[in-house]
Amino acid sequence: MIYLIKNIRQFMTEHRFFFFLFVLCQVVSVIVLLFSYGIFQNFNIVKKEAIVMEQSVSISFDKNGEEKLGKIKQAIANISKNYLKETSFFFISIFNQEKNIMIHTKYNDEFIWEPEVAYNVEEQLESGRVFTESEYRNGDKVVIVSKNLATSDTIEILGEEYKIIGIFEEDSPSNMVDISYNAPNDNLEASYISINYDKLPSRAHYLHVKDAFESVFGDRVTFPEFETADVEERYYYNTVMIISVVVALLCAINFSVLYKYILTKRRKTLAIFRMSGCTTRNARRLYIAEIMVISIPLFALCTILYDKLMLPRLGKIFEYLVPAYSSVVYLTLFAIYTLIIYIVLNTMISRYISRTPVNLLKAGEK
Secondary structure, eight states, rough: HHHHHHHHHHHHHHHHHHHHHHHHHHHHHHHHHHHHHHHHHHHHHHHHHHHHHTTTEEEEEEEOEEEHHHHHHHHHTTTTTTHHEEEEEEEEEETTEEEEEEEEEEESSSSOOHHHHHHHHHHTEEEEEEHHHHHHHOOOOEEOOOOOOOOEEEETTTEEEEEEEEEEOOSOOTTTTEEOSSOOTTTSEEEEEEEEEESSHHHHHHHHHHHHHHHHHHEEEEEOOOOHHHHHHHHHHHHHHHHHHHHHHHHHHHHHHHHHHHHHHHHHHHHHHTTTTTTTHHHHHHHHHHHHHHHHHHHHHHHHHIIIHHHHTTTTTSSSSSSGGHHHHHHHHHHHHHHHHHHHHHHHHHHHSSOOOOHHHHHHTT
């Protein structure tokens, strides 16, 4: 320990410029490693968001392209409540007597009108109003229609009368009918249903929902494949770790080149150590310990500075940068960085100090 402290003190006083480069190299390496991890996470989340914005399961039917609404509700009822809550909303499309009947619904202990859809519909109304919560929940016979269908106060759908409570703007698509989940006759023929998500579902979720529909429709239902969260997350975390290792490896190689140059400045001291009985093993341990004694506190200090000073400012530019970090992440990156530095520098130091004292002295004469 005495030789270690003496060695570090001598390094700081006799080779100030190289000590400064040594510290600067460490600081830059740690900051680059931390930022690279976070920026990749930010990029990946933004990319996944773009995927999720379009992420839906579009279910169609083979029998004349249509199935009864009652059977579709039966299939939805087969989905567990926990999985129903993970969906964003269901959209069911029904064509009846040239009317494009639409159902938007969200499950929240019961089927309700999807709030975002409700807001959008309200913005598109020329007159009237949207469904009340009780009207939607109770399946009251009320609808919102396109202007061309509002020829009276009511509209007929499969022999049932529905009161028109809202009318879409004139420039909205024609023949549209917006209706609640529980209001239509179960004998209506639906041609299309989509299940939409705010976040990618798990593979177990996907298979459960698929089984729920196939248990009712058998091979008449077309249930497409799509990537689930399990696949995305495995690829994502593996990629993050690979990138972290590559960045740490590049930093360690850069660090190794600098430290090798420092060792050449100490070749006379190393040669004297060797002639005085210091084994290559002990010399290697001394230099590795010197690196670690400097590197570990520097990593901790850089992490604190990055987390407290740099990250809040970077978070204003990159939306998902701040949530990417946690104490576990910092510890994992520390372990990767330390291990890579140890392996690379240990290899370089072992090869350098394996030379005889005479060869070390002669190296400086070239």
